[in-house]
Amino acid sequence: SQKIEQNSEALNIQEGKTATLTCNYTNYSPAYLQWYRQDPGRGPVFLLLIRENEKEKRKERLKVTFDTTLKQSLFHITASQPADSATYLCALGGHSGAGSYQLTFGKGTKLSVIP
Amino acid sequence: DAGVTQSPTHLIKTRGQHVTLRCSPISGHKSVSWYQQVLGQGPQFIFQYYEKEERGRGNFPDRFSARQFPNYSSELNVNALLLGDSALYLCASTPWATDTQYFGPGTRLTVL
Numbered sequence: 001s002q003k004i005e006q007n008s009e010a011l012n013i014q015e016g017k018t019a020t021l022t023c024n025y026t027n028y029s030p031a032y033l034q035w036y037r038q039d040p041g042r043g044p045v046f047l048l049l050i051r052e053n054e055k056e057k058r059k060e061r062l063k064v065t066f067d068t069t070l071k072q073s074l075f076h077i078t079a080s081q082p083a084d085s086a087t088y089l090c091a092l093g094g095h096s097g098a099g100s101y102q103l104t105f106g107k108g109t110k111l112s113v114i115p
Numbered sequence: 116d117a118g119v120t121q122s123p124t125h126l127i128k129t130r131g132q133h134v135t136l137r138c139s140p141i142s143g144h145k146s147v148s149w150y151q152q153v154l155g156q157g158p159q160f161i162f163q164y165y166e167k168e169e170r171g172r173g174n175f176p177d178r179f180s181a182r183q184f185p186n187y188s189s190e191l192n193v194n195a196l197l198l199g200d201s202a203l204y205l206c207a208s209t210p211w212a213t214d215t216q217y218f219g220p221g222t223r224l225t226v227l
Contacts, residue, residue, distance in 0.1 A: 004157075032214055043119075043205050043218030044158065089157050093214055102148070102171045103216060105157030 002028045004106040006090055012112045013080055021075040021109045023090030028104070030092035033066055033073050038087045038108065047088075048075075080113045087111070117141070119208050119219035127225045128196050136191045136222045140208030146170075147189040148216065149181055150205040158205055164189055193224075201226045
């Protein structure tokens with residue numbers, strides 16, 4: 001069965017450093033991979049999407065890489081700030097078309113940025 | 116533009132009861148998906164509807180059902196509630212020809 005693992009349940013990092021979160025998957029050939037941020041008691045917020053034929057995507061202080069051979073994605077937050085503290089979710093999606101948008105999520109990594 | 120809205124925000128039910136959760140997608144979005152998120156876990160896919168038709172169903176029992184209305188809003192129904200149904204229920208809408216999902220704030224269901 002499909003399995004998604006996010007490297008750790010919790011990650012503590014000093015303000016200003018780069019946070020790196022890992023997402024590994026097995027028994028899956030996703031068309032794309034997404035990263036979401038979720039604050040306590042709230043719905044996930046979309047951050048970045050990277051497709052199977054892309055190696056890297058950037059958005060402001062965020063960078064995501066996607067290695068379909070290793071079946072792994074890395075999510076980086078540079079110059080981290082306390083406001084970046086949240087749970088980050090990795091989600092895989094199949095091939096869209098005919099309105100199919102099912103996402104399979106990992107458990108998430110809780111990031112704490114320490115001032 | 117208003118985001119995805121869900122009602123109610125919180126709900127407390129007892130075992131065996133029935134519950135209806137509601138979702139209004141972002142204007143112009145025709146696809147709605149439902150997810151269940153148990154504490155400490157990632158969201159788990161329940162249903163997806165597009166143009167009022169079911170396009171996908173996750174591994175949930177028949178006690179779970181949903182429908183989408185002509186205005187693209189949606190309802191999730193759960194019958195014969197169990198303690199294990201306690202979770203945050205999330206609704207997400209998606210614009211056509213994109214893969215980004217926009218989530219609502221969720222409905223926190225507690226089953227006693």
